[in-house]
Every structure is written in C-alpha cells, then in structure tokens.
Amino acid sequence: EPEVTQTPSHQVTQMGQEVILRCVPISNHLYFYWYRQILGQKVEFLVSFYNNEISEKSEIFDDQFSVERPDGSNFTLKIRSTKLEDSAMYFCASTMFVGAYGYTFGSGTRLTVV
Amino acid sequence: KQEVTQIPAALSVPEGENLVLNCSFTDSAIYNLQWFRQDPGKGLTSLLLIQSSQREQTSGRLNASLDKSSGRSTLYIAASQPGDSATYLCAVRPGANSKLTFGKGITLSVRP
Numbered sequence: 001e002p003e004v005t006q007t008p009s010h011q012v013t014q015m016g017q018e019v020i021l022r023c024v025p026i027s028n029h030l031y032f033y034w035y036r037q038i039l040g041q042k043v044e045f046l047v048s049f050y051n052n053e054i055s056e057k058s059e060i061f062d063d064q065f066s067v068e069r070p071d072g073s074n075f076t077l078k079i080r081s082t083k084l085e086d087s088a089m090y091f092c093a094s095t096m097f098v099g100a101y102g103y104t105f106g107s108g109t110r111l112t113v114v
Numbered sequence: 115k116q117e118v119t120q121i122p123a124a125l126s127v128p129e130g131e132n133l134v135l136n137c138s139f140t141d142s143a144i145y146n147l148q149w150f151r152q153d154p155g156k157g158l159t160s161l162l163l164i165q166s167s168q169r170e171q172t173s174g175r176l177n178a179s180l181d182k183s184s185g186r187s188t189l190y191i192a193a194s195q196p197g198d199s200a201t202y203l204c205a206v207r208p209g210a211n212s213k214l215t216f217g218k219g220i221t222l223s224v225r226p
Binding site for chain 1: 146155158
C-alpha cells in the first residue's frame with residue numbers, strides 16, 4: 001500500500017536553529033498537510049497546501065514557519081528559528097481529493113529543541 | 115468552533131472482550147469522520163472513514179458508526195487482542211476542503 005514517507009524520524013536541534021522536515025507524499029495525491037502533536041496533547045492542524053500554494057493555515061503557523069514543494073515529490077516544513085515550545089511530533093499527510101477520501105499520514109518526525 | 119471529545123482517556127480490558135470507544139463532536143455539520151490508530155511514538159494509521167451520508171463502516175473486527183444528529187461516533191472492536199493495544203483517535207472534517215479536528219484519543223490496553 002502506498003505510504004507517506006517522512007525524514008528524519010527524530011531530530012534534535014538547538015534553540016534558534018533552523019530545521020527542515022521532509023515528506024514524500026503519495027505520488028498521485030494533490031493535497032498536502034502538516035499537523036503536529038505536542039506530547040500528551042491533541043493532534044493539531046498547521047497548514048494545507050494545494051496547487052503550489054498554501055490553502056489554509058492555523059494561528060500556530062506564524063512567520064517562523066514555511067512550506068515548500070521544491071520538486072514533484074518532496075514537501076517540506078521549515079522552522080526558521082526554533083523555540084523550546086516547537087518540540088513536538090510533526091506529521092505530514094496527503095490526500096487525493098478533498099472530502100470523499102481520507103487522509104494518509106506519515107510516521108512523523110519527532111523534533112526536540114534543546 | 116468544532117470540538118471533539120473522547121472519553122475515557124484510557125481503558126484497560128481483558129483479552130477477548132468486545133468494546134466500544136466513543137467520540138463526540140459539537141457541530142453536527144460534518145463532511146466525514148475518520149478513526150485512526152496510533153502506537154506509542156508512531157504515526158497515525160487510518161482505520162475507517164465514514165462519510166456524513168453513511169451510518170457505519172466495517173473493516174474486519176472493527177465497526178464504526180456515525181450519528182450526526184447527536185454528534186456521536188463509536189468504534190466497536192470485536193474480540194479484542196493484546197495487539198489492539200494503542201491509542202485510538204477520531205477526527206472530523208467539517209467541510210470538503212477543511213482541516214481535520216482531532217480528539218485527544220483513547221489509550222486502550224488489552225490484557226492477555
């Protein structure tokens with residue numbers, strides 16, 4: 001079964017550093033998402049991306065965050081200057097069409113900011 | 115604003131028991147609802163997707179029902195096994211082009 005692939009599985013970074021989280025969505029999917037889950041809390045939406053532009057973003061997704069689809073396969077989340085509170089599991093997801101299809105999630109990147 | 119609640123937060127049952135996991139949501143105008151499984155430190159595995167026009171979906175020992183008018187969904191697990199131990203999350207999509215709103219999940223432990 002097709003999978004959403006995320007790398008790295010775990011990243012440790014110093015506060016103030018930039019990190020890039022990478023995702024390879026399922027090849028024929030058109031809609032891409034980033035969610036995050038702080039330890040012990042709900043999975044929360046960050047941003048959705050379609051047709052090479054952001055279609056929706058949450059209030060969490062401030063100027064420190066950006067997303068990019070640099071080529072036909074990768075989808076990246078960049079955090080410019082990490083804070084301690086950015087420590088979380090970050091999930092990439094994709095879907096073929098909105099609505100009728102469910103989401104497929106990747107296995108996540110655990111980001112630890114020290 | 116849509117809120118999704120899953121109670122209790124944790125559940126422990128003996129192997130072989132049939133069980134029901136509950137999910138409630140505040141706004142009944144949903145497009146679909148998805149149940150996920152999450153193993154510790156791992157990603158989200160989709161279990162079942164129910165469209166707003168459907169009443170239930172089945173996959174193997176799992177059956178999910180949806181009652182939009184009362185804002186409730188249940189995930190029924192038949193003949194539970196230790197391998198079913200995980201956290202089960204439900205998530206609702208309010209519109210066709212909307213993000214998912216998640217509950218906090220129910221952590222299930224099935225004792226051998």
